[in-house]
Amino acid sequence: MSVRHTFSREFIVERTWPFVLDLSIAAALLAAFYAIIWIARFWFSSAIPEVIIQRSPSHLPLYAFYSTVRIFIAYIISLVFAIAYGYIAAYNRRVEALMVATLDILQSIPVLSFLPGVMLAMMSLFPSRQIGIELGAILLIFTGEVWNMAFSFYSSIKSIPRELHEACTINRFSAVQRLFQLELPYAAIGLVWNSMVSVANGWFFLIVCEMFPVGSRNFRLPGLGSYLQTAASNGDTHALIYGLITMVLIIVLTDQLLWRPLIAWSDKFKFENVESADRIQSPILHILRNSNVLRYMHRRTFEPLGEGVYRYFARRQDHYVAKKEEARRPARRRSVTLVMLFAGIGVFTAIAVAAFHAALLLRHIQTHQVISLLEGAGATFLRVNISLLLASLWAIPVGVAIGFNPRIAHFTQPLAQIAASFPATALFPVLLLALMNRGLGLGIGSIALMMLAAQWYILFNVIAGAMAIPSDLKEVASLFRFRSLQRWTTVILPGIFPFLITGLVTASGGAWNASIVAEYFHIQGKTLTTLGLGAQISAASDRGDFPTLLLATIIMALMVVTVNRLVWRPLYRLAETKYRLD
C-alpha cells in the first residue's frame, strides 16, 4: 500500500495535473475527429475546376490546414511503403541488389517532372471528384518523401547484430513479433531523423504542386502554396508576409509538437548499453506519457489488439510446424512458386510495354531539340555547381565558427534545423520580386534560388561536424601555434569532411530539384525563363509536350546518377575510411 499524504500539497497537484492534461488531450482528440470529417467532406465533393484563392489572411488557417493534411497523409503512406520496401529488400536475397539499385535511381529522378503525367492520370481515375487532384498532389509529395526513408530502414535491418536475430529465432518469434520487438525499434532512430528530412522535402514540392498549368488547364488546390503563389503573382506583399509567417509557424509547431517528442521518445531505442547524459527533453512527450485518458485508451485498444495478433501468429506457427510433416506441402510450394512466376512475368511485361511506348514517344524528338536539351543540361550543371560552391563559401566558415563555440551552437543549431526544413520554394516568389525590382534576370536569379534550396544542408552538417571534432585535436593546434591555413588544412577540413560530404550530397540533390522551379517562373502574369534543363522540363510540362518532358527527365536523372556514382560515392568512401573520427 502506498502512503496517503492526506493534506500534503503535492497530493493536490498530483490530482489536478492529470485532470488538466486529460482535458487538453480530450480536446485534441475531438479536434482531430472534426478535422477528419472536414477533410472528407471537402475531398469527396465534386471537383472544383478552378479554385479561387482568397488573399485575405482570414483564409490562411484553412489553407494551412489543407496543406498540412496533404503533407502528413503523404508522409504516412511513405512510411508504410518505406518499411515494406526496406523489409523485402533486406530479406529477399534474390531481389535485394535490384531493389537497392532501383532506390538509388528513383532517389535521383527529379520529382517535379512527373507532375503533369501524375495529375492527368489521377484526374482520369476520379473524374468527378476533388479527391483525384488531391491524390495526385499527395502521390507527388510521396515520391519526394519515400526513398531516403526506405533506404534508412533497409540499412538499419541489415545492421542488426546477429545475436539479436538468433535470440528471436531460438525463441520462435513470429515475423510480426520480430517486426515490432526487433526491427522497428532498431530502425526507429534512423526513421525519425529521415522523417524530418522527408517532410521538409514534402513541403518543398507541395508549395509547387498546389498550383500549376498543364497545357491549357490550370490546376489549383486550396493551400498554402497556392496562396503564396497567388500573392506573388498579384504583387501583394502583405499577403506574402502573412503566408510566410504561417509557414514558419507550421514548421516551428511541427518541430515542437511532433519531432522533438519523437526524438525524445526514440531515445529509448538507442542501441547502446550506457545511459547517455544529455537527452532532448520534450514537455509534450511528458504530457502524453502521463495522460490517464491515453493510458486508458492504450490499455483498452492496443494492448488487447497486440495480444490477439501475437497469439494468432503464435498459433499459426504451431499449425505450420505440425503441417510440415504432411506430404502436401511441396505441392503447395510449387503452386506458390508458379503464381509468383506468373506475377513476375506479368509485371515484367507491363514494364516492358510501358517502356516501349515511352521509347516510341521519343521518336518525335528532332535532333536540334536534343542539342538544345544538352545545352540546357550543361547550363544547369554549371549553375548547380556554382550554387554549391557559393553556398559552401559562406556556410563552411560560418558553420565552423558556430560549431566551435558551444554557447552559440546551443541556440543556433535548432534554428539552422528549422531553416533547413523551411521550404525554399516558399521563398522563391519573394526573392524573385526583389530581383526583378533590381532589374536582375533569372540567369543569375536562378543561382540564388538554388543556393536558397541548398545552403542550409551544408550549414547544418558543418555545424554538426565542427562540434564533433575532439577538443584535444583543437588543443594540439593551439599548442603548436598552427597558422590559420595549417589549422584549416590539418584539423578543421579533415575533421568536418564526412559531415561536409553528407551536406554536399543532400545540397546537390536539393539544387537539382530546385532547378526545375528556379529556371522557369510565372510571376505577375509574366513567364521568366533562362537557358537550362530545368526550364526546359517546366516549359515542356506547361505545353503538355510529353516527348520533350520525358527526354529531359531522362537526361537529368542520368546526370544526377552519373555524378553520384563518379563523384559523391568515392568521396563518401573516403570519408568513411580515411577521415573517420572514432
Add this chain to the structure above:
Amino acid sequence: MSEPIIRAQQVEKFYAHPSENRIQVISPTDLSIVPGEIVALLGPSGSGKSTLLRMLAGLSRPSGGEVLWHGQPISKVQINVSIVFQSFALFPWLTVLENVEAPLVARGLDPEERRHRSLKILDTVGLDGFEAAYPKELSGGMRQRVGFARALVVEPEVLFMDEPFSALDVLTAENLRSELMELWHKKTIPTQSIFLVTHNIEEAVLLADRIIVLGRNPGHVRTDFKVTALAHPRDRKSQAFTQLVDYIYKVLTRPDVAPAAMPTLAPGRKIRDQRQMRYEMLPHARPGGIAGLLELIIDLTGRDGSGRADIYRLADELGFEIDDLFPIVDAAVLLGFLRVEEGDAVITPAGLLFAESEILKQKEIFRQAAVEHVLLLRQITRALNNKNDHTVPQEFFLDMLDEQFSEEETERQLETAINWGRYSELFDFDAGRRRFILPETEEAAPSVEETE
C-alpha cells in the same frame, strides 16, 4: 546410457567457394547431448565452437550430415532449447520483464500466465524488484541474469550457452557460475542438459561433466571425455583439478600431436593438415607483442635459466585469456623464436638474441626470420623486388590467399602480413592505392636470394 536429446551425425560446415575450393569450417563430426549432464566445448578461436553450437541448436543448417532431436530431424520438429549469449542479446527497448516475457508471447501464452512465470523466474535468478528497469540501467552481471531468466523462462530441455561469462568481470562471472550450479544441482530448473561453449579451461573443468576439445583448420573433435574424478562443488586448488587443467592445456598447445590416453570420438578420421596447405596461417600477433612475450619469459626464468615457462602460468601472469596468448605464442613459434614442449614455452637461441637486442637489431633479426619462415612475406618481398616500379597491388595476394582462407580471414591475413612487413621494413603499404611498395631507403629491403 539414456537416450540422447540431441544427436549430431556426421555434421559438417563448409562454405562453397567460386573457385571449386570449398572452405571447410567444421569437418564431419558425431556428437550427442544426453540428459543430466553439462557438456563444455573448448577450443581455440577459429575452431568453430559457436558454429557447432548453432548447428546443434537448430539455428544454422549443417552443410552435410544431420542433427536429430529425440531421433527426429531437427528442422522438422518443434524443439525446446534456449541460448544464453555472450553479448546478452537483450532488447534494450524492452524492460526486464518484457524481455523475459517475449519468448512466452511468441508461444501464445495468456498475459496472466506469462506474468506469473516471468516473475517466478526473475525471482529465481535474483532480479526481484528490477522488473521495470531497462537493460541499459543494469550492470553487466545483472544484464546476464536477465539473459539467463529469458533463456530459462521457457523451461528448455537443453540450455545452450555461448561464452556466457566472458563479457563479465572475474568476480561477477564467478558469482554467476556458482549460482547457476546451485540451480542445476538442486534441480530448481527443469533443464535436462546444459551445453556450454567456452575458451576458459578452468571454467570448463569447474562446471562440466563432460569436456569436448576442438582443434582447428578445420574444426574437429580432438578429445571428448567425462569428468568423473571430481565431485561438485569443485575445488580449484585440488590436485585432480589442476591436473585436469594441465592436461587440457597440453592438448590445446600441441595441435599437431594426438592427445594421449584420452579416447577420440572418431579415430582414424582424416583431418586436413594445415601443413598441406600452401600458406601457413599467420597468427594475428604484433611484433611488439612477440618481443614483449619473449622478454617476459626471460624475466620469469632468469637469464641463465632454462628459458622454459609454463604457458598456463604465463597467461595467468599477464592476466590474459589463453585465447589471447595463443596467437602470440604461435607467432613466436612460427618465427623460430620459441618452441612448445609439453605445455611449456621454451625460448630458442634466436629468440634470446631477438629479445635482448636493441630496436634496430631487433628489426634486422625479425626481418631475417620472417623471410625465412613465412612464405607470404617472402613472396611479397620477391614480387616487389622483381617489379620495375617496385609496387604490387594488394589484390594480387588477395586472390592467392582467397583460395585457401575465407574472405574475412584473407583480409586479416594480409593485415597481419602488412603489420609484420612494416615493422621489419621489408615493405610498406599504401592504403590509399591499396598497393604494396618498397620503403624509401634502398638497403631496408634485403635481397631475398641472399637469405634463402
